[in-house]
Amino acid sequence: MIALAATGLGRCLPGSPPVTLVADASLNIERGKFTTIVGPSGCGKSSLLYLLGLIDRPSTGTLLVDGTDVNGLDGNARARMRLERFGFVFQFHFLLPEFTALENVLLPIRRLNRLDPARALGRAHDLLALTGLAEKADKTPDRLSGGERQRVAIARALANDPTLLLGDEPTGNLDSQNSARVVEMFRTLAHEQQRAVVCVTHDPRIAEASDVRITMLDGRITAVEG
Numbered sequence: 297m298i299a300l301a302a303t304g305l306g307r308c309l310p311g312s313p314p315v316t317l318v319a320d321a322s323l324n325i326e327r328g329k330f331t332t333i334v335g336p337s338g339c340g341k342s343s344l345l346y347l348l349g350l351i352d353r354p355s356t357g358t359l360l361v362d363g364t365d366v367n368g369l370d371g372n373a374r375a376r377m378r379l380e381r382f383g384f385v386f387q388f389h390f391l392l393p394e395f396t397a398l399e400n401v402l403l404p405i406r407r408l409n410r411l412d413p414a415r416a417l418g419r420a421h422d423l424l425a426l427t428g429l430a431e432k433a434d435k436t437p438d439r440l441s442g443g444e445r446q447r448v449a450i451a452r453a454l455a456n457d458p459t460l461l462l463g464d465e466p467t468g469n470l471d472s473q474n475s476a477r478v479v480e481m482f483r484t485l486a487h488e489q490q491r492a493v494v495c496v497t498h499d500p501r502i503a504e505a506s507d508v509r510i511t512m513l514d515g516r517i518t519a520v521e522g
């Protein structure tokens with residue numbers, strides 16, 4: 297099932313001369329698959345991911361999210377769609393330092409206000425268990441390892457039960473063992489939970505572990521494999 301369908305997507309920064317970040321990107325992102333976006337530094341991988349995640353607006357082209365054309369949505373509707381359907385994991389975890397792992401996951405669940413307090417707490421515990429952190433629920437980020445912090449960030453990204461999980465170099469700060477663990481988690485989230493998982497990465501091992509590889513060069517997609 298296609299979660300994202302982009303046609304001729306482009307992002308250009310005005311100026312003299314204008315700067316093209318992404319040009320003419322057409323692609324489908326499917327549920328149930330782990331997709332990576334690869335290419336040399338500065339080729340536009342993050343810029344494309346931000347367009348796909350409704351963080352940035354395209355200058356040209358169309359983007360359908362679960363069949364809805366997001367060009368037709370106003371700012372509030374885009375923000376709502378992002379909040380409800382997307383989860384994000386970045387290179388830096390951005391956990392709130394004064395809150396425990398559990399609270400970091402619980403806060404976005406509460407913000408969505410879909411569940412009563414007891415169920416929200418249960419869901420936060422379930423997500424920490426899913427990411428292998430049940431024992432660490434009451435630890436603040438400074439008491440966790442780098443790999444554990446990133447797994448809390450993944451649990452938090454799943455708070456809204458997103459259709460789409462997007463990662464921008466999510467293993468960029470991790471050693472190879474923790475990196476492999478995160479990749480295995482992404483594969484599971486795609487294959488067993490039918491989410492669309494998309495990751496920008498420099499790491500060839502992560503690209504190899506993905507089902508689909510999108511290669512970029514100078515703002516353009518040059519190959520889609522898998």
Ligand SMILES: Nc1ncnc2c1ncn2[C@@H]1O[C@H](COP(=O)(O)OP(=O)(O)OP(=O)(O)O)[C@@H](O)[C@H]1O
Pocket residue numbers: 309315316317335336337338339340341342343344496
């Ligand atoms: N706001 C901006 N203003 C000017 N140039 C920008 C801006 N954002 C990105 N760029 C430039 O656009 C190009 C694409 O950036 P982007 O971050 O998407 O590349 P990337 O492939 O993700 O790079 P990396 O692998 O190094 O993270 C780069 O040359 C970058 O310097």
